[in-house]
Amino acid sequence: MFTLKLTQIGNSVGAVFPKELLAQLKSDKGDVIYVTDSPDGLRITPHDPVFEEQMRVARELMKTHRKVLHELAK
Numbered sequence: 001m002f003t004l005k006l007t008q009i010g011n012s013v014g015a016v017f018p019k020e021l022l023a024q025l026k027s028d029k030g031d032v033i034y035v036t037d038s039p040d041g042l043r044i045t046p047h048d049p050v051f052e053e054q055m056r057v058a059r060e061l062m063k064t065h066r067k068v069l070h071e072l073a074k
Contacts, residue, residue, distance in 0.1 A: 004015040017025075027033055027046045036043050062069060 002018060002021045004017065006013050006015055022028060025033060025044070025046050031046060032048075034045050034047065034049055036045070036049050
């Protein structure tokens with residue numbers, strides 16, 4: 001468990017992430033992280049949830065239309 005302290009940054013408020021938390025997120029200064037709603041609260045991830053959903057749909061289409069895509073690749 002990590003505790004984040006909120007601090008004033010100009011007209012905004014930011015949180016300081018401990019090095020250990022950044023290591024678990026595989027993130028560093030300047031990287032983008034995403035905060036999304038989940039059934040048990042908020043989820044923080046370095047992965048873009050919109051891109052993940054697009055890839056899920058693409059994989060499903062590639063699986064269901066494999067023969068057509070194979071013919072198009074020729």
